[in-house]
Amino acid sequence: MKYLYYPGCSLKSTGRPYDESLRAVFAALGIELTELDDWNCCGATAYASIDENQAFGLAARNLAIAEAAVTDGPPTIVAPCSACFLVLTKTQRYFEDYDHVRDGVTRELAAAGLTYRGHVKVRHPLDILIHDVGLPAIAKLVQHQMKGLHVASYYGCQVVRPFATFDDPLYPTSMDAIMRSLGAETVDWPLKTRCCGGSLSGTIKEAGLRLNQHLLVEALRKGSDLVVTCCPLCQFNLECFQKQINKNYDERISLPIMYFTQLMGLAFGIPEKELGIRRLFIDPLPVIGALKGGVPAHV
Amino acid sequence: MSDKPKVGFYWCASCGGCEESIVDLAEDILGVLDAVDIRLWPVAMDFKRSDVEAMADRELAVTFLNGAIRTSEQEEMARILRRKSGLLIAYGSCAHLGGIPGLANQFPREEILRFVYEQSPTTENTEKIRPLTSAEDQGRKTTLPKFFTMVRSLDQIVEVDYYLPGCPPTPKLLLNAVTAILKGELPPKGSVLAPDTALCDECPRRDSKPVDLQIPEFHRPHQVVIDPALCILSQGVVCMGPATRGGCEAACPAGNMPCTGCSGPTSGVADQGAKILSCLAASSSPKEEDEIRRVLEGIPDPVGTFYRYALPTSILRRKRMPAETPQAHQ
């Protein structure tokens, strides 16, 4: 399996553990990821509300160079960041569905000497793992069964809404399925796609923290040992504001929040250095290592 | 001066095969010569255009004109002979349908000239000299006919009374025509002087064709050994017989070659190629789209195969060449 890889800005900065663990895990699964050469911002900013044409044009530039980059078969972009995935998917959809967007994008790209024919498929790692790789192949690589580990899979709002391309928009299950194939137990919590506070945490802090708190409290109430997620912003919010939440709302929360690919990596026996575990603020290894059949301390 | 009906033979864009076919009458030609007085036959006797122009209108009882119309000279002779002839008969595929020369209607005029005068392997023409329609040399003016943009059948130039189909027409058809003319037993004006049923009717292999024929693959004649007893189409080789007028007694299938359609369609069909295409595609067996595409690729050149003789008289007549502006002549 070969795919073009679109990391986006997050995975180059706050989301580096996601980038590192994803590459490691995909490599272990024999999936070849080629980073899209000269990719640019997906446009997941206020841009769209300022100039739609240029915003679409910005995102479409990535699609255009991806299309040019692949000669055999339809090019597929893997976009792990929820925001990138959403924006690129939206751009592709609108390009297909609306003449004015198609014309706009074509104009914008022409200015940059580019053309886009609309053949690129934008896909999420979860989609690839479930539909292309398949759970049996994942289970086969597991060296350390995550037996007895209670995992809450947290999807956030963007990967499955509004374009539910590969999973249920309100009650997705793909990440849960993957976690179970690692031997872990998944908690059935109803908040898996509820807002993590998003950018509110930086603007209207109180509102952001409240939303954030709901998720953490419910995850614990459902008996989770840790939370896995597939979104850099969610991971950041849930992990980094725990102290503040404990202070403001008199909670005692200390819940590891990691990328689902990191847990996969550990289960596959990939050294934690290659998975960016040390980059996390709340070390998940104790709770995982404590498990029978879990990851030995030395990795 | 004899009072035998005067007859003319003339050729335009043709290979000469039609002229041959007249001699193919063998000893029967003597009977014909007793009955008629041949006044015009460039292949056999000298002639001057002025002699023809000097003839009284309708002086020739019948003119058999073969060949398609590709040059201004051919157009002019056609018009003159129309005027000088009581009956004008389009003789052979080229005059009747446009014929093999008609396949040139797939190419721009310029491309044809360039190939012939510059690019063909046997040509040395470094100065890229092209013929002119008129040139002066020491006060002497010489002219050449104009090379038209497209090939036309005779009836696209002048009114034609009868058609003798075939490449070339068989002696039998010619003899029947001559006899009919002499006896004055002619069918309605504009008729093709051959049966109005398709070739299969007289094909020796007819009965070997299965009623439930489905064609799984198409082959070109050189790719298979054709069984001499079986229907050629049933062997997956394209045979134009079903869409081609009979009268030749299936000469080609009898000689173990598929019919290529030289006699054109029957009167019920406007476009010979479209009809055989419709019939063959429908009778092929695949159902999956990719499989359909693959099997039909077995007919690599639909135009050359289905319109080998009748392109200029088909509904489309000529390939569309949007780039090409209508020819402004030198």
Place this chain on the structure above:
Amino acid sequence: MDIQQTSDSSGTWQPKIIAFFCNWCTYTAADLAGVSRMKHDSHFRIIRVMCSGRVDPQFVIDAFARGADGVLIGGCHPGDCHYMEGNYKALRRFHLLSRMLMSMGIEQDRFRLEWISASEGEKVRTVINDMVRRIRALGPLRLPAGLAELDGELKTREEEILHV
């Protein structure tokens, strides 16, 4: 007098598309589009036939030769044909015919076969709008005009020829 059909009221060129729709699926779908008031481009004209299998390639060629800029055939989805297999015959003819048309200089986008079931009124709208869009991009085909211009090279007045 007759309005020049090639152009709209504002005088700009408008395509002419002939659509052969089968009675049972696509024609019914077009009716449904009507009943559902699905507005779409007007530059096509429907000819109703009982089955897409009735569409003789001669009709398609004739339509082009008479000035159509595009020809659309609409039939039932494979397996749905009211006459069991007519649409398969149409499909096979379509593939060979569109290849033939292309080598005669008629672009692929000008000749189209679509499966539209009686329930797909929306598809009638999208297919027609899309086809009109593509043909606008290609511009006019003008086969009749083209041939007429070529015939301009002929001498029609015998006096020019006969010096007697």
Place this chain on the structure above:
Amino acid sequence: MSEQNGEIRIGFYVCHCGHNIANIVDVAAVARYVAGLPHVVVSREYKYMCSDPGQELLRQDIHDHRLNRIVVASCSPLLHEQTFRTATAKAGVNPFYFQMVNIRENVSWVHEDPAEATLKARDLARAAVRRVAAHKALQPKTVSINPDVLVVGGGIAGIHAALTLANAGKKVTLVERAPTIGGHMAMFDKTFPTLDCAACILTPKMSAVKNHPNITLWTYAEVTKVDGFVGNYTVTVKHKPRYVKEDLCVGCLECIDACVYKEAKVPDEFNRGLGKRKPIYIPFPQATPQVVLIDPETCIAVKSGKCKRTCVEKCDRLAIDLDQKESFDEITVGTIILATGFKTFDPKRVSYYGYGRYPNVYISLEAERLINASGPTSGELILRDGRRPKTVGIVHCVGSRDKNTHRWCSRTCCMYSLKLAHLLKEHSGAEVYNFYIDIRAAGKAYEEFYDKLLEENVHFIRGRVAEVTDWAVIPEEEGKLIIRVEDTMIGVVRRIPVDMVVLAVGMEPQSDAQEVRRLFNISCSTEGFFLERHPKLAPVDTFTDGIFIAGACQGPKDIPDSVAQAGAAAAQALMLIDSGEIKLEPNTAYLTEQNCSGCKSCINLCPYHAISYLDDKHRASINEALCKGCGTCVASCPSGAIHQNLFEDEEIYSEIDGLLAERSPESTAV
């Protein structure tokens, strides 16, 4: 009146259809334009051509102006072609000298620019005028109607249709794929708005079907093949093996007690898995026919052969046959009524309502069984976790009125939700909440029933439920299911904790509706329900003559509507049967022998084997009785020797030419 000395005299009529056409198309301009076309003697516009005065106008003109061709530009030929043909024939002109132009569905209803629309209308009119000039007089073929009828589906609609026909003395075969007739209605406890018990009104009709001398009842059977045409259908029916001889079993049920399974272990279909049954079972006490059957998936004997076969020993009538195989019957009928019913929406598709995740979330049919005296809990309202609910929430419009699932209103949910609210309260004294978008109580005594419920102080909260969750944010919510909803009456988002949630699931087409549609050669509408010939004027006819539809297979319906439609379908069938014969559209293919070369290309193209090869003449020959008029052979004949009535090459060419002609009318010579 035929052509005097071959002269063609055309009358053209453009219809306003009230404003439907006239608002967009300049009908006057069209009439003026057509008046200038060759052979057109009369060209008029009129408000409603299909009205009596409109048809009278036709008749009068034909008489006064010796017209011998008629063109009407109005709606779709699928709607009114017959009307105008008849009018033409009444005036003494062969009905096939008529041509219709569709300028409503194909023009005024789909285009907005009046200039473009008018231009298109002119083109279509000009094409029709040219076409009609090429028309030929035709005589339609008539075929006789076999009086026997096939009814597919044994729900209330099928039952009612079968009984109606049988009582009219017609022989009916009723085919039902389940082991018993009764359909969904048999699962209901009571029916709205009268609250009379479903079983009490249904079971008499079920046994009436079983015992009627004119009805052959085939349950556990499916139609696998349909050949022929109106009046003369040949139908193949597959009988699935019951492993019990239907004619010998008397339904004593002793075999069930005798089964080696002492306890019922298999989830039982009729009770929606809320109850259990044994591998050998009878679907429910009043099942019709009263015949047990064996489920091969769970019966040890059928599966492995290793079983004491106590059931076989027990049956002294030797009715049990563990080696039974499927068998086939072929019947001939003249007409067919499809009453194949509906399927309930699967709420797993709307994951946020928690069905399948939270045990105490039920669908309405399950609730019906829970409160049904003959249900798994014998009418006691006991939840899956054994508790008895103190609060119940009924969520309306689950899988209805929702772009993400089904856009349509399922029409029955409001009323059955009200009914369930009443019954649940009655059975358990629980607080009952209804969460609704609108209460649609359009029906005799329906609104009154709604009022009654309001007085029974059932709670009504107007708002679409966002989610059902067990996410408790306050102690009171612990252990409950919380229904999150915006109460649009007071404009706040509310969280209502309940013990039991009932999802009022909507109605959708049967999962195999598409296969059935193909089998019977009819169409489906966008939603996937069977398509009626006309939504108002032919609601139980289909586009295939002799095949009618009744009940929820055509769209969501409650019992009264289904029964009404079943009656209507039966009446339509009777109309055909009693008229004894039907005129067929004369669009068949024919051969001009002198042009046929005997190339045999056409023979294999005909799916109906209507074309044969005459070995003596070496020519093809078409049997017009077998020809259905698709025209595929016509398009293929490489000699142009095959022609099609109503769709002659010449007619289509003149239509093409007419559509594309740009010459001014004065010079348009046909």
